[in-house]
Amino acid sequence: xxxxxxxxxxxxxxxxxxxxxxxxxxxxxxxxxxxxxxxxxxxxxxxxxxxxxxxxxxxxxxxxxxxxxxxxxxxxxxxxxxxxxxxxxxxxxxxxxxxxxxxxxxxxxxxxxxxxxxxxxxxxxxxxxxxxxxxxxxxxxxxxxxxxxxxxxxxxxxxxxxxxxxxxxxxxxxxxxxxxxxxxxxxxxx
Amino acid sequence: xxxxxxxxxxxxxxxxxxxxxxxxxxxxxxxxxxxxxxxxxxxxxxxxxxxxxxxxxxxxxxxxxxxxxxxxxxxxxxxxxxxxxxxxxxxxxxxxxxxxxxxxxxxxxxxxxxxxxxxxxxxxxxxxxxxxxxxxxxxxxxxxxxxxxxxxxxxxxxxxxxxxxxxxxxxxxxxxxxxxxxxxxxxxxxxxxxxxxxxxxxxxxxxxxxxxxxxxxxxxxxxxxxxxxxxxxxxxxxxxxxxxxxxxxxxxxxxxxxxxxxxxxxxxxxxxxxxxxxxxxxxxxxxxxxxxxxxxxxxxxxxxxxxxxxxxxxxxxxxxxxxxxxxxxxxxxxxxxxxxxxxxxxxxxxxxxxxxxxxxxxxxxxxxxxxxxxxxxxxxxxxxxxxxxxxxxxxxxxxxxxxxxxxxxxxxxxxxxxx
Numbered sequence: 279x280x281x282x283x284x285x286x287x288x289x290x291x292x293x294x295x296x297x298x299x300x301x302x303x304x305x306x307x308x309x310x311x312x313x314x315x316x317x318x319x320x321x322x323x324x325x326x327x328x329x330x331x332x333x334x335x336x337x338x339x340x341x342x343x344x345x346x347x348x349x350x351x352x353x354x355x356x357x358x359x360x361x362x363x364x365x366x367x368x369x370x371x372x373x374x375x376x377x378x379x380x381x382x383x384x385x386x387x388x389x390x391x392x393x394x395x396x397x398x399x400x401x402x403x404x405x406x407x408x409x410x411x412x413x414x415x416x417x418x419x420x421x422x423x424x425x426x427x428x429x430x431x432x433x434x435x436x437x438x439x440x441x442x443x444x445x446x447x448x449x450x451x452x453x454x455x456x457x458x459x460x461x462x463x464x465x466x467x468x
Numbered sequence: 469x470x471x472x473x474x475x476x477x478x479x480x481x482x483x484x485x486x487x488x489x490x491x492x493x494x495x496x497x498x499x500x501x502x503x504x505x506x507x508x509x510x511x512x513x514x515x516x517x518x519x520x521x522x523x524x525x526x527x528x529x530x531x532x533x534x535x536x537x538x539x540x541x542x543x544x545x546x547x548x549x550x551x552x553x554x555x556x557x558x559x560x561x562x563x564x565x566x567x568x569x570x571x572x573x574x575x576x577x578x579x580x581x582x583x584x585x586x587x588x589x590x591x592x593x594x595x596x597x598x599x600x601x602x603x604x605x606x607x608x609x610x611x612x613x614x615x616x617x618x619x620x621x622x623x624x625x626x627x628x629x630x631x632x633x634x635x636x637x638x639x640x641x642x643x644x645x646x647x648x649x650x651x652x653x654x655x656x657x658x659x660x661x662x663x664x665x666x667x668x669x670x671x672x673x674x675x676x677x678x679x680x681x682x683x684x685x686x687x688x689x690x691x692x693x694x695x696x697x698x699x700x701x702x703x704x705x706x707x708x709x710x711x712x713x714x715x716x717x718x719x720x721x722x723x724x725x726x727x728x729x730x731x732x733x734x735x736x737x738x739x740x741x742x743x744x745x746x747x748x749x750x751x752x753x754x755x756x757x758x759x760x761x762x763x764x765x766x767x768x769x770x771x772x773x774x775x776x777x778x779x780x781x782x783x784x785x786x787x788x789x790x791x792x793x794x795x796x797x798x799x800x801x802x803x804x805x806x807x808x809x810x811x812x813x814x815x816x817x818x819x820x821x822x823x824x825x826x827x828x829x830x831x832x833x834x835x836x837x838x839x840x841x842x843x844x845x846x847x848x849x850x851x852x853x854x855x856x857x858x859x860x861x862x863x864x865x866x867x868x869x870x871x872x873x874x875x876x877x878x879x880x881x882x883x884x885x886x887x
Contacts, residue, residue: 287744290737294803297734350733355653362803364650365791368810371733377684381815387680389818426825428658460654460786465818 298362301350305451306358308416308437314404322405322415325445326438330398333468338379341468346441346448347372353467354451356458367457367464378468394466395424400436412441412448419452423466432456432467478875480868481842485831487871488660488839493878494782501765501874502527503616504882505710506626508767508776509533509543511790512610513647514560519577522560524788525778526614530554531603532566533612534577543614544579545601545886555600559651566600575600601886609638610646611767618883629856630712633761637769640757642796648774649802652788653813657821659828661765661779664787665870667820668762668770669705669713671861672843677823681816684730707847707857707869711764715861718758725755732807738800747798754804764870771812772805783828789813841867 332341345351353367361369370378381387398421405415415438422431432454439449452467477484486493507526514522515535523546524531530546532555548555548568555566555575565582566575574583579600584590603614606623608631613623624631638644657663667673675682702719721728729735742748756771768775776788791809793802831839844863857865 291741294734384680388822463821
């Protein structure tokens with residue numbers, strides 16, 4: 279292997295770790311942020327409510343279109359956490375997000391066939407300017423899920439990094455307390 | 469429940485639905501099966517320092533695993549000798565003393581009572597009689613098991629032929645080191661705990677229940693190991709003594725398990741980094757051993773997970789999913805493991821959870837009493853002396869054998885006691 283190739287390999291691997299560190303830091307520092315920017319919070323609220331509406335309606339393809347190419351959806355088991363050191367429910371890149379949407383359409387994907395009916399309540403949206411442009415938002419989330427005649431209610435919060443004029447999702451972190459205490463089939467979580 | 473009840477409920481070719489639906493049977497199992505067997509309670513690496521502890525359950529009993537000041541591992545009943553309060557409320561931690569939050573009784577990590585507040589008011593003269601209850605505990609290569617059986621067979625005898633598979637799983641890790649990472653994922657299902665046990669060595673269900681996982685693999689042109697015809701594969705299932713079970717998928721994947729892995733997130737840079745360092749041959753370590761081992765009644769090795777089966781009620785079970793790391797391997801292996809194990813947990817495990825709940829609902833039909841377990845009969849000969857049976861992975865021999873062991877435990881209750 280040439281030195282140039284070796285260096286490219288090293289930097290690609292370092293980029294993975296850097297992205298993981300970035301995710302862990304974003305989650306860990308969320309509680310230390312100052313009061314939010316009210317105008318930016320109103321902008322973020324519109325984007326988050328739209329996302330919740332798409333997910334509850336099962337419009338997953340449209341939802342998938344709202345992510346950047348370097349997107350990460352991360353669902354840790356608790357917070358704080360690090361995606362390179364702690365087990366997570368999931369950490370999806372754009373490729374696995376696309377597979378997840380395919381999976382949701384597969385009539386033999388028994389974990390979601392019949393699909394969960396969900397109602398998301400997004401509240402307490404706070405947003406701040408993001409260092410690289412765009413915004414970072416934290417919001418409370420309550421999801422009621424109905425499936426096979428039973429219901430479960432999961433509470434937590436979500437962190438979004440939204441970028442560009444159309445506020446595409448580059449990062450989403452979903453923290454759901456029940457993942458660390460006992461949850462029934464969480465495959466509806468997105 | 470009479471001694472012969474389980475000869476009727478567990479027959480060579482079928483078992484009765486009551487095993488899965490009867491609250492009285494469930495309650496009896498918590499003592500005759502769980503308290504009387506060796507159960508996995510944790511890994512030594514989780515409690516490296518004196519005073520480190522972690523809590524779990526054993527047949528519904530709150531249990532505390534501690535590292536004593538002498539370095540030894542103790543497994544104790546997490547129940548104050550005074551009023552019965554659960555003493556340690558956290559999942560894990562480090563404590564020089566365990567102080568009961570109710571009335572302040574204080575114990576060492578070895579479970580010895582060392583202080584009662586206002587002792588002059590208390591008639592107890594012999595603190596030794598008021599220790600935390602103790603379980604018989606033993607470790608096998610870092611895996612800690614405990615039992616309340618009054619006269620258990622030695623752990624290594626109980627493991628028997630399963631030791632070979634356990635050694636294989638441990639020894640594939642550099643230096644023989646593996647350790648559970650952090651905290652487990654906790655998944656619950658509305659079904660009896662034995663449904664997860666029936667599933668653990670079920671080589672047929674993958675073709676149907678996990679059909680979507682197999683076709684998800686096709687999307688990216690990867691042949692997942694589950695996508696094969698289960699009837700014409702060299703993979704083997706084995707029923708071992710004491711209800712232990714093995715499914716050996718390795719003969720079906722001569723090219724190694726990494727070749728069957730889908731494109732998990734961030735795979736390529738980490739894979740390239742390993743190859744560049746000359747460690748490409750370690751990539752199989754990022755996947756499971758392809759040797760599924762089930763140690764009856766509560767520990768299943770699948771992928772790189774330790775799956776601990778925790779019964780909650782006759783129709784409710786909690787699965788603890790502990791992802792294991794390979795501390796002696798390059799960092800990229802654990803970084804890959806994190807994403808690799810998410811793959812099946814997200815796209816395969818939900819199928820299993822759904823099947824368990826569907827079966828539990830179906831078993832609620834009183835007019836249909838029996839569950840057929842006859843596939844593969846008559847059992848082909850294994851090692852008669854060792855009490856093992858081998859067969860194709862479609863055989864239900866492992867289920868028959870573990871249930872026969874279960875029936876023996878239920879018919880012939882062993883005495884249980886706290887030390």
